[in-house]
Amino acid sequence: MDVTQILDPLNPAQRLAVGSPTPTLLVLAGAGSGKTRVLVHRIAWLIRAEGIPPQRILAVTFTNKAAHEMRGRIEALLTIPTRDLWVGTFHGLAHRFLRRHAREAGLADTFQILDADDQHRVVRRLIKGLGLDETRWPARQAQWYINAQKEEGRRVRHLSEPHDPFERQMLQIYQAYEEICDRSSLVDFAELLLRAYELLRDTPELLGFYQQKFQHILVDEFQDTNRIQYLWLRLLSQDRENLFAVGDDDQSIYSWRGAMVENLQHFQRDYPSHTLVRLEQNYRSTGHILAAANALITHNQNRLGKNLWTELETGEALSLYNAFNEQDEAYFVVNRIQSWSRDGHARRDAAILYRSNAQSRQFEEKLVAMGIPYRVYGGLRFFERAEIKDALAYLRLVANPQDDASFERIINTPVRGIGAKTLDILRGLARTERCSLWHAMATLCADEAIPTRARKPLLQFKLLMEDLADSTSGLELWEQTQRTVQKSGLIEHYRKEPYEQAAQRIENLEELTSAARQFEHEPTLDAELPVLDQFLAHAALESGESQSEATDDCVQLMTLHAAKGLEFKLVFMVGLEEGLFPSLQSLEDTVRLEEERRLCYVGITRARQKLYLTYAESRRIYGKETYPRPSRFLREIPPEHLDEVRLRGSTTPSAIMPDSTMKQSASKQALRIGQRVRHVKFGEGVILQSEGEGTQARVQVNFAGAGVKWLMLAYANLQAVA
């Protein structure tokens, strides 16, 4: 293959990045500017043009999906297998590193990974164990605190005696949590990164080895890196300055999870030899869409600055629909999707994007009513399902009896008569003896002083687990999984649930065996490590698809966050209202508001051909009727790119005025819900609802200036506005 083939399909800026003679680059890649393409071609270039062996290249992403896509595209471009390339997520790579050097990292070989849900359970149990009031010290908050500390690299010992009582309590929880994790050899997501970083930092031989090994390091979505991720990259690349970072400050939407856009500046400071490349040509969206996005984002301060342009046609302006309420909004959107689909377009090319998951319901209902297939992203994923986690907990406890989290999960699932009392004794013993629950149980089983009634089920559980360990050792992974599921009694346990649910759960448990079977043939398996450990890690790190495969032709529903990195021909951004988008929690704070604006920018730039923006006059939130104002983001888009959709009264003919009252109103036009009206004193507004008849008829109007008012029709003298 001729190396020019790698450069030829690129534009000048992309070519500059891909063919760069220096390894240190910061690529500011605007939305739809070919970011992944540049990464893929860069790696191809390094291998083909510079002769770098694939095993000396490290490429880091945030999601498994991105990692898979990158691998696939490199293979397609180079037509060679990419086994030797180090491509993976931060967490996946950190995990691989820790498995290889578990002892040096102070971990058992059989250490297990806690996902967010596991972590929450551990923290909650611990707060109870400390005798704290759970309403005053919610587990979520403590969990958040712990992760935030770890993401900043702060261990308990770094946080000496805070004066603030809140901080002090959190610190105590953090400390207790760490003790449990250490004792059980459990590692949460943040710990994977932090421990990998610390091990590298404190072990010169290892650091030297990996620094030598990786001649080139590439990172995707650099704006999303947190402090530890940056420090880890810096550690590996500091002596050679061989870091190739691709990112977009305008698409930084995860600061609330510890992502630091500032790392873009840190990069420029810490790698003085770097070249800065801007990718500003957009290949995705038509002119109006791009112009709207550009205009919106200029309202943010402190940008690195970038202006996207396109050679594509101007296209259609954005359509703005002012719905009467959330029902009407959903009705409008689904109608448009139906005609789009009737025109012969694929449903999968249409997406509904919202700020919060709760908004999906209205759309789902209307889609169901119209018989349009759809898919909601962001639900429970396969390995996150309760029954699957139960089964995995059995496997985990066999692999590592110290794993208290798994022990707690299955000690009485299915119920085997081990109640709260016995558990308290176990926990107490584990705490005083500083041992695992498994060990405490073994002690208790042998203790003659304990009544047989409590001991018997414990003994049975112990025997079950020992039997599982014996009878499955040496078996292949899928067989081990199958036996474990069968012997655990989980199937019988779930059969007691309502039929449909039970059937689904049992099906999932059976599916787990197929997943294990499939996993054994993964090309990325590490021959050096036990397959079971790898499978369990895979379950935690890559929890699988949330719903049916995207092979079906479905309309796509997801949050704006989930839409990052995707594109659709037709996009609906819904609920553009103050308090919803931007969210209530962001209204007061400029920094958070700017993040909401970036989120809006991300949403707009998902659209390739047509973008609809919708907002509602009234919306039920938590069962209460609210009358939000249109989102400020709508005002930030220049009107020349916006077309207001006016179909009020034609598609939603909800006339509310009987003829007699109509005559009493000064207007010749029928007043109906959604009708725009003018009032002498309050100005313009929209009718929300009505009640009463004749001279008693009243309407509720949402005035732009004066808010929501009830008015007597007979006296209000409302003028209909076209």
Add this chain to the structure above:
DNA sequence: TGTTAATAAATTTTT
């Protein structure tokens, strides 16, 4: 031990 009524809370979530 499992079900039911009451009560409080309520963004976004790559791993």
Add this chain to the structure above:
DNA sequence: TTTATTAACA
């Protein structure tokens, strides 16, 4: 409004 959690009960 929905959802989760807990206290009370059979």
